Amino acid sequence: MTFTTPAPVAATTLAATAITGTTAVLNGTINANGGSAAVSFDYGLDTTYGTNVAGTPATVTGSTSTAVSVALTGLTPATTYHFRVNGTGSSSTVNGADMTFTTPDTNANLAGLTLSSGTLSPVFSGSVPTYAVLMPNATSSFTVTPTASSSLAGITVSGTAVTSGAASASIAFSGSTATVSIVVTAQDGTTSQTYTLNISRYVSFLDWAAANNLSTTDLTADTDGDGIPNLLEYAFNSNPTGANNSNTLPTLGNTLNATDGKHYFTYTYRRRIVPGTMTYVIQSSTNLSSWSAVAAQNLQQVGAANATGDGVSEVVTFRLLPALEDGPTAHFVRLNVTP
DSSP: OOOOOOOOOOOEEEEEEOOSSOOOEEEEEEOTTTEEEEEEEEEESTOOOOOEEEEEEEEEESSSOEEEEEEEEOOOOTEEEEEEEEOOOOOOOEEEEOOOOOOOOOOOOEEEEEEEEEESSOOOTTTEEEEEEEEEEEEEEEEEEEEEESSOOOOEEEEEEOOOSOOOOOEEOOOSEEEEEEEEETTTTTEEEEEEEEEEEEEHHHHHHHHHHHSOTTTOOOOSSOOOOHHHHHHOOOOOOSSSGGGGGGGEEEEEEEOOOOEEEEEEEEEEEEESEEEEEEESSSSSSEEEEEEGGGGEEESGGGGGSSSSSEEEEEEEEEGGOOOOOOOOEEEEOOO
């Protein structure tokens, strides 16, 4: 009487493919050597693996090597994984050799962003993609220094590669506005984040006075004798040496609010976009002699997200509460500007 012991299953681990930050395909071959073998893969953060998944196909038969694989999802970016293929025959399981793959980093954020000149608004945060930048009037060029959150990410400033933490090439700035785009591309080559700098030139009072050929820099002087002192001409970006365009001066009106059907004072004025201490305060009075600031809770900005401007000043409108018909008392309104 004779019998033949079947040859053991042959399992060969092959390199992983289609690796992204969160997915990968594990590969191998199984030869059942004339029998039948169940296919599976082990994977994990070390050679203890920890996770076992069925392969495709799940079963291999015959005496030739058959390609097997499994697609993994939910992986962690920038992480090294160990894996192996397994073939389970009628009497034992044969493990392929241990291999590894590393998922690429998907971090495309900036950890820091500074400029050689100008002021970012709001204060930089890696989660905020768009900034307004106020640039001093004397600035003719500037640099940008972006720092990536991941050392594996690439950065370009206006299309030119920049090393993380290093200043960009000098960027010329000759007009009143400009836009600079900073693109961070993660190690995976597909994940990216764009940060946009909308740059406006800040014109100081002295620069403005010189540009308008004023003979004095006295804030209280009225160079053109129109009753509007130079400070207010500057604050409203109006003409200090001749007739003013009425569109640049504050206007008062009343509007019907569609929500409650009541009429409200509306006050519209042009305010200069400047850093520092210049303030615009709407004041009210009932007798034209005693004035007080309108409380913040009684001011409602209209279309705050749609303020219009030219990069130097913007036009804003405030609705004053309460409604006009809430009482018989007279209302007077003015704008106080403090340099």
